[in-house]
Amino acid sequence: MTRLPPEFEETLRAAAAGDLAITTTTDAHGVSVVWCELARNTDLMAVAARMRSFDARLAMITASQPKAPEEEDDEQDEENGETGDVVARETPMTFGGTPLDGTSYEVIYHFILADEAVNLIAHAPANASLASLTPLFRPADWPEREIMELYGLIFTGHPDPRRLFLDNSIEPAVFERLIPFSTLVNAASTDDLWKKVHAAAKATAKEGE
Amino acid sequence: MTNLPVTSESFTIPVGPLHVALEEPMYFRVAVDGETVTDVDINAGHVHRGIEYLATKRTLAQNMILTERICSLCSNSHPETFALAAETIAEMEVPERATYLRVVAGEVKRVASNLFNVAILAHLVGYEALFMHVMQVRELAQDLKEAVFGNRMDLGAICIGGTRYDLDEDTITALTVALDRLEPEIREIEKTYRTNGSIQRRTRGVGVLSIDDAIACGVVGPVARASGLLQDVRADAPYHAYDRLPLDVLTLPDGDVWSRAMIRLHEALDAIVILRACLRDLPDGPINLGSDPYVPPGRAVARSEAPRGELLYYLKTCDAEEPERLKWRVPSFPNWDALTVMLSRAKVADIAIIVNSIDPCISCTER
Numbered sequence: 001m002t003r004l005p006p007e008f009e010e011t012l013r014a015a016a017a018g019d020l021a022i023t024t025t026t027d028a029h030g031v032s033v034v035w036c037e038l039a040r041n042t043d044l045m046a047v048a049a050r051m052r053s054f055d056a057r058l059a060m061i062t063a064s065q066p067k068a069p070e071e072e073d074d075e076q077d078e079e080n081g082e083t084g085d086v087v088a089r090e091t092p093m094t095f096g097g098t099p100l101d102g103t104s105y106e107v108i109y110h111f112i113l114a115d116e117a118v119n120l121i122a123h124a125p126a127n128a129s130l131a132s133l134t135p136l137f138r139p140a141d142w143p144e145r146e147i148m149e150l151y152g153l154i155f156t157g158h159p160d161p162r163r164l165f166l167d168n169s170i171e172p173a174v175f176e177r178l179i180p181f182s183t184l185v186n187a188a189s190t191d192d193l194w195k196k197v198h199a200a201a202k203a204t205a206k207e208g209e
Numbered sequence: 210m211t212n213l214p215v216t217s218e219s220f221t222i223p224v225g226p227l228h229v230a231l232e233e234p235m236y237f238r239v240a241v242d243g244e245t246v247t248d249v250d251i252n253a254g255h256v257h258r259g260i261e262y263l264a265t266k267r268t269l270a271q272n273m274i275l276t277e278r279i280c281s282l283c284s285n286s287h288p289e290t291f292a293l294a295a296e297t298i299a300e301m302e303v304p305e306r307a308t309y310l311r312v313v314a315g316e317v318k319r320v321a322s323n324l325f326n327v328a329i330l331a332h333l334v335g336y337e338a339l340f341m342h343v344m345q346v347r348e349l350a351q352d353l354k355e356a357v358f359g360n361r362m363d364l365g366a367i368c369i370g371g372t373r374y375d376l377d378e379d380t381i382t383a384l385t386v387a388l389d390r391l392e393p394e395i396r397e398i399e400k401t402y403r404t405n406g407s408i409q410r411r412t413r414g415v416g417v418l419s420i421d422d423a424i425a426c427g428v429v430g431p432v433a434r435a436s437g438l439l440q441d442v443r444a445d446a447p448y449h450a451y452d453r454l455p456l457d458v459l460t461l462p463d464g465d466v467w468s469r470a471m472i473r474l475h476e477a478l479d480a481i482v483i484l485r486a487c488l489r490d491l492p493d494g495p496i497n498l499g500s501d502p503y504v505p506p507g508r509a510v511a512r513s514e515a516p517r518g519e520l521l522y523y524l525k526t527c528d529a530e531e532p533e534r535l536k537w538r539v540p541s542f543p544n545w546d547a548l549t550v551m552l553s554r555a556k557v558a559d560i561a562i563i564v565n566s567i568d569p570c571i572s573c574t575e576r
Contacts, residue, residue, distance in 0.1 A: 139427035
């Protein structure tokens with residue numbers, strides 16, 4: 001029993017052309033959390049518009065690149081002797097058919113509706129884009145800008161897609177590359193220490209000669 | 210910024226990034242017409258530390274330590290909400306006593322945090338005697354934290370499955386005595402902010418955020434409640450023992466700097482009422498589920514009401530000890546946007562007062 005409007009699920013399903021996977025959990029305090037996964041990310045705008053008409057508040061947006069699931073089952077199968085040859089394993093898919101290969105994106109829109117948390121999940125393959133929700137929800141502005149500088153994901157239709165926290169001189173998609181932590185946070189402000197280390201190393205080398 | 214047209218009537222001034230209201234960097238590019246602000250552009254990123262990335266390289270237990278260091282004033286709220294998310298995934302039942310102890314840690318932090326912000330307001334108004342007095346009263350709360358938790362800022366009170374600290378009879382007595390000293394002092398401060406002419410002239414009708422703008426910007430916490438939005442996670446989506454405690458959520462209609470200060474003072478006083486109820490009703494029993502409880506793969510969101518408003522955590526765990534993704538949204542994050550509304554048509558001299566009125570946390574915002 002949630003505090004959501006009774007027509008909530010029906011309205012969202014009616015708005016989406018593709019399927020929706022909806023699960024709800026309620027804790028001991030009677031507070032519910034809804035997870036609503038979109039099969040087609042092109043439904044995002046239409047479903048978000050329904051959330052807007054329910055006066056939902058967009059509280060947070062989380063982006064990530066889900067890891068490919070572990071391939072533990074294979075070994076077991078081999079032990080059982082079921083698979084003799086090494087068969088190329090098919091890439092696992094999300095509920096909507098986005099490949100879960102470690103390069104696709106999962107974007108979760110965390111809404112608060114009738115004091116319950118409603119999480120709308122959209123997937124996008126690498127090099128794809130999602131519709132910007134900023135025209136619908138003003139609080140999407142900064143989170144979308146932040147995601148665009150951390151990942152290679154683009155939100156089309158964002159009214160002001162400037163960098164938010166990172167300087168323009170930094171290459172985009174920092175979360176998708178291995179970057180020395182001190183460089184990422186701009187903490188390595190001088191190379192004085194390295195100069196001293198190099199000078200000391202040279203001096204030692206000369207002494208050795 | 211020199212490319213902007215400069216005429217005799219309007220020009221652009223930089224405000225910040227240092228010492229706008231606090232010693233934290235945020236840069237505002239403000240267009241002014243005479244003494245009046247016409248446009249504001251907020252430039253962030255001066256203390257971006259990449260903590261979100263770092264969190265995925267640390268185990269859950271290490272992240273309890275790391276998240277407490279995201280912010281100083283609401284340090285306790287971070288591990289608190291992170292633990293709630295982990296406990297949701299693991300379907301842990303936190304012991305009764307620990308739920309009360311968590312409220313004690315959170316509400317003590319609220320008293321100190323709110324007094325700090327209200328003190329800075331007095332400083333920005335130029336009323337230094339009041340500033341020093343409020344800071345002195347806050348020092349009672351700081352001493353209390355040091356006595357109970359051993360630290361003035363990072364309490365280290367929370368662990369996954371419960372708390373790391375307990376209260377014995379002596380500590381409860383010390384807490385009660387400290388609360389009895391704090392309450393009349395805060396009542397007196399509240400009366401001063403309600404009646405003093407200098408405070409009133411600089412804060413009433415200044416930096417107004419209407420309820421419609423508050424909803425549009427998605428603001429949270431005292432900023433929302435001062436604009437008439439009845440919204441408090443402790444009441445709306447209860448956690449810990451809040452559904453059994455005397456919580457009085459106040460809203461004010463005016464949405465100005467003064468209202469936000471009055472909400473914070475009310476909440477400092479209400480925190481004392483809640484603390485007394487906790488100490489009175491504190492149940493017996495264990496305080497946690499033992500060290501390093503197992504958290505299986507899964508995902509959860511958790512919410513809490515930090516001193517500055519709703520704090521939201523998303524945790525996704527996998528087979529590894531490190532989280533696959535840890536994301537949080539601090540209360541200051543949506544509140545920054547409201548500044549563009551509050552500052553529009555404001556006087557240049559009021560900029561610092563208005564910026565301080567959202568109780569901004571920059572290290573929280575940028576992580």
